[in-house]
Amino acid sequence: MSGAGxxxxxxxxxxxxxxxxxxxxxxxxxLWLLWGMMEPAIALGIWWGVAGTGDVAGYGRADFARYFFAxxxxxxxxxxxxxxxxxxxxxxxxxxxxxxRPLNPVHEALADNLAYKARSAGFLIVLWxxxxxxxxxxRLPFDPARWALTAVAVALAAGxxxxxxxxxxxxxxxxxxxxxxxxxxxxxxLFLAGRIAPLALLPPAVAGVxxxxxxxxxxAFPVNLLTGAVQSTEALLRGFAGQVVWLAFWFAAYRLxxxxxxxxxxxxxx
Amino acid sequence: MPPAIVADRLSKSFQVKVxxxxxxxxxxxxxxxxxxEVRAVRDVSFTIQPGxxxxxxxxxxxxxxxxxKMLAGLLYPSAGRVEVAGFDxxxxxxxxxxxxxxxxxxxxxxxxxxxxxxxxQLNRAIYDIPDADYRERLAxxxxxxxxxxxxxxxxxxxxxxxxxxxxxxxxxxxxxxxLFLDEPTLGLDVTAQxxxxxxxxxxxxxxxxxxxxxxxxxxxxxxxxSRVLIINRGRLLYDGxxxxxxxxxxxxxxxxxxxxxxxxxxxxxxxxxxxxxxxxNACLDVAREEAAAVSARLLTALPVVDxxxxxxxxxxxxxxxxxxxxxxxxx
Numbered sequence: 001m002s003g004a005g006x007x008x009x010x011x012x013x014x015x016x017x018x019x020x021x022x023x024x025x026x027x028x029x030x031l032w033l034l035w036g037m038m039e040p041a042i043a044l045g046i047w048w049g050v051a052g053t054g055d056v057a058g059y060g061r062a063d064f065a066r067y068f069f070a071x072x073x074x075x076x077x078x079x080x081x082x083x084x085x086x087x088x089x090x091x092x093x094x095x096x097x098x099x100x101r102p103l104n105p106v107h108e109a110l111a112d113n114l115a116y117k118a119r120s121a122g123f124l125i126v127l128w129x130x131x132x133x134x135x136x137x138x139r140l141p142f143d144p145a146r147w148a149l150t151a152v153a154v155a156l157a158a159g160x161x162x163x164x165x166x167x168x169x170x171x172x173x174x175x176x177x178x179x180x181x182x183x184x185x186x187x188x189x190l191f192l193a194g195r196i197a198p199l200a201l202l203p204p205a206v207a208g209v210x211x212x213x214x215x216x217x218x219x220a221f222p223v224n225l226l227t228g229a230v231q232s233t234e235a236l237l238r239g240f241a242g243q244v245v246w247l248a249f250w251f252a253a254y255r256l257x258x259x260x261x262x263x264x265x266x267x268x269x270x
Numbered sequence: 271m272p273p274a275i276v277a278d279r280l281s282k283s284f285q286v287k288v289x290x291x292x293x294x295x296x297x298x299x300x301x302x303x304x305x306x307e308v309r310a311v312r313d314v315s316f317t318i319q320p321g322x323x324x325x326x327x328x329x330x331x332x333x334x335x336x337x338x339k340m341l342a343g344l345l346y347p348s349a350g351r352v353e354v355a356g357f358d359x360x361x362x363x364x365x366x367x368x369x370x371x372x373x374x375x376x377x378x379x380x381x382x383x384x385x386x387x388x389x390x391q392l393n394r395a396i397y398d399i400p401d402a403d404y405r406e407r408l409a410x411x412x413x414x415x416x417x418x419x420x421x422x423x424x425x426x427x428x429x430x431x432x433x434x435x436x437x438x439x440x441x442x443x444x445x446x447x448x449l450f451l452d453e454p455t456l457g458l459d460v461t462a463q464x465x466x467x468x469x470x471x472x473x474x475x476x477x478x479x480x481x482x483x484x485x486x487x488x489x490x491x492x493x494x495x496s497r498v499l500i501i502n503r504g505r506l507l508y509d510g511x512x513x514x515x516x517x518x519x520x521x522x523x524x525x526x527x528x529x530x531x532x533x534x535x536x537x538x539x540x541x542x543x544x545x546x547x548x549x550x551n552a553c554l555d556v557a558r559e560e561a562a563a564v565s566a567r568l569l570t571a572l573p574v575v576d577x578x579x580x581x582x583x584x585x586x587x588x589x590x591x592x593x594x595x596x597x598x599x600x601x
Contacts (some may be wrong), residue, residue, distance in 0.1 A: 017389075020384050
């Protein structure tokens with residue numbers, strides 16, 4: 001069998017198992033999805049009230065509605081929770097059998113992410129279409145080229161957030177606080193990635209930090225691209241360049257943590 | 271034929287954080303962490319030929335599992351050299367891992383919520399096993415391990431013995447020539463232990479696999495391995511045949527007797543050390559080289575209904591080997 005065919009079979013088998021496990025935990029998956037929708041829904045409720053009939057820094061009620069629907073979708077398509085799994089694998093010895101297989105464990109995590117995101121995307125796009133049918137503020141202009149660019153930006157953001165989570169999880173080779181580091185990162189991203197407010201509404205210094213670091217690339221840029229807030233070619237190129245640079249940075253961080261961490265590994269717990 | 275497994279002056283040390291007990295100790299460790307070096311494996315060397323079954327014995331914390339993990343490429347050695355199936359486990363990558371099965375008795379790769387056959391399918395894809403081979407090997411493993419009614423049940427509903435059998439099937443679908451088994455019969459009942467032993471012997475017979483296993487159950491050792499490696503406190507104390515170990519360690523033979531009427535414990539004490547006397551049964555320890563002569567004298571002097579000469583139980587021999595090894599390493 002060709003190399004590409006073998007890899008396709010491996011990824012399909014891993015994703016298939018992830019979906020089969022999901023079927024065993026239907027209620028938990030539904031609650032998880034609901035939880036993912038709550039945060040942007042609450043933020044939208046607040047900004048809807050704040051905006052009233054006017055606007056806040058150029059954002060009216062309809063802009064906020066589009067923004068937070070886009071946040072809901074993009075966040076679910078880019079979120080990564082691998083640091084929690086890795087922390088357990090490393091500290092409890094569940095990494096052992098994975099290391100004995102001829103497959104780097106990163107592929108299992110990637111396939112798990114793809115399975116989750118495929119499922120979430122199906123649900124959220126249908127949800128958006130249903131809501132858009134009855135509630136005009138969340139409708140997007142018909143613009144296939146913009147949607148294609150957004151798909152690329154979402155893929156880059158998903159890759160970056162995956163490697164942020166994976167590389168942070170690998171710090172469990174050295175510390176018992178890997179998940180605490182990730183919690184801190186999640187707290188910062190609440191503001192700096194644009195999860196509770198568009199970055200344009202943040203103080204300029206804070207928005208500047210978000211732009212210089214990876215935070216805007218991981219959520220705000222693909223969201224703004226989808227809603228139409230990114231218009232100029234310069235902003236478009238700057239956004240994609242930022243994504244590529246930070247994706248490369250976090251991929252390098254993962255490679256470094258993996259190669260160094262394995263030498264440090266204690267292979268505890270059997 | 272080159273050896274299947276070579277360990278050459280293999281060592282592994284860990285840095286372990288130590289702190290004083292209580293809250294003060296916890297706070298102190300935050301500001302001034304202290305570390306202690308634990309030498310889990312020290313200068314261990316051995317060679318295993320293809321097709322051998324070797325048992326790795328030692329008390330808890332002796333260094334067995336650490337050595338096994340270095341051989342499997344999970345742990346990076348602090349010093350020394352390892353070669354398994356012609357590969358350095360650390361740099362062998364996928365080609366090395368395809369020749370290897372690692373089964374850890376207290377950790378499983380079966381997906382807990384799904385039937386075992388879903389994990390089989392996953393490994394079929396991971397190891398890139400062709401369809402025809404997969405079907406043939408699965409049928410063989412299902413037959414040998416008697417898994418017919420088991421593979422389609424969720425793993426969480428299986429007994430411990432059934433899970434271990436499925437675990438072995440998962441680990442062997444790619445038909446590896448080298449098996450590292452860490453406590454494969456841990457916690458299993460006698461019937462399940464026996465089934466696993468018979469399976470391992472049959473697998474080795476059919477496929478010429480090399481097996482290195484650790485176990486605390488001496489029946490695993492006596493049933494499977496003709497050669498043992500005894501390790502304690504990280505040092506290899508013995509490498510050789512089980513029979514030779516018994517001969518070396520045990521200076522006595524055990525004479526089991528069924529006696530006729532009128533024999534007292536006092537009568538027996540002139541022939542050897544009386545371990546047990548519960549008329550009409552008795553058990554004597556006699557010097558190894560005198561066992562035959564003492565038995566002849568017993569038969570002449572006393573009304574003996576039945577007599578047998580045996581080596582002491584293997585558990586006693588191993589316990590003595592650990593104890594002697596511990597004394598040597600302290601000396």
